[in-house]
Amino acid sequence: MRLPCETIIVEILPIMRKKLALDLIETHRMRKADVARLFGVSGTAISQYVYGMRGNNSLLEDSPHYERFVKEISLSAEKVAEKKSNVTDELCRLCDLVKCIGMVDGIYDNKKGYIPVIKCAECPRSG
Numbered sequence: 001m002r003l004p005c006e007t008i009i010v011e012i013l014p015i016m017r018k019k020l021a022l023d024l025i026e027t028h029r030m031r032k033a034d035v036a037r038l039f040g041v042s043g044t045a046i047s048q049y050v051y052g053m054r055g056n057n058s059l060l061e062d063s064p065h066y067e068r069f070v071k072e073i074s075l076s077a078e079k080v081a082e083k084k085s086n087v088t089d090e091l092c093r094l095c096d097l098v099k100c101i102g103m104v105d106g107i108y109d110n111k112k113g114y115i116p117v118i119k120c121a122e123c124p125r126s127g
């Protein structure tokens with residue numbers, strides 16, 4: 001049985017990091033090395049996001065909520081690029097978003113042994 005937070009770390013965090021890194025690089029013209037410093041990872045990790053070797057999840061990409069998810073990541077990238085927020089706060093905000101709008105539910109529907117998110121005390125919508 002996988003706990004909800006484990007699911008987010010394994011299934012969702014990599015795609016959030018990938019999309020955020022790509023937006024910072026492509027839209028806000030940040031260098032990979034600068035993005036790596038912001039994320040606290042190596043330049044190699046950022047390159048792997050850029051070249052599609054990390055951060056892919058077809059379950060999320062096929063979600064009916066994916067468009068909103070991507071828009072929110074763009075908003076996060078803008079805040080980080082303008083130094084109005086930081087990567088940690090934005091990833092936490094995005095984590096709350098995916099739980100609240102039901103993106104995580106699609107993973108539970110397609111994976112065996114996962115606990116439904118609705119039972120997670122950490123989920124803002126179950127409180």
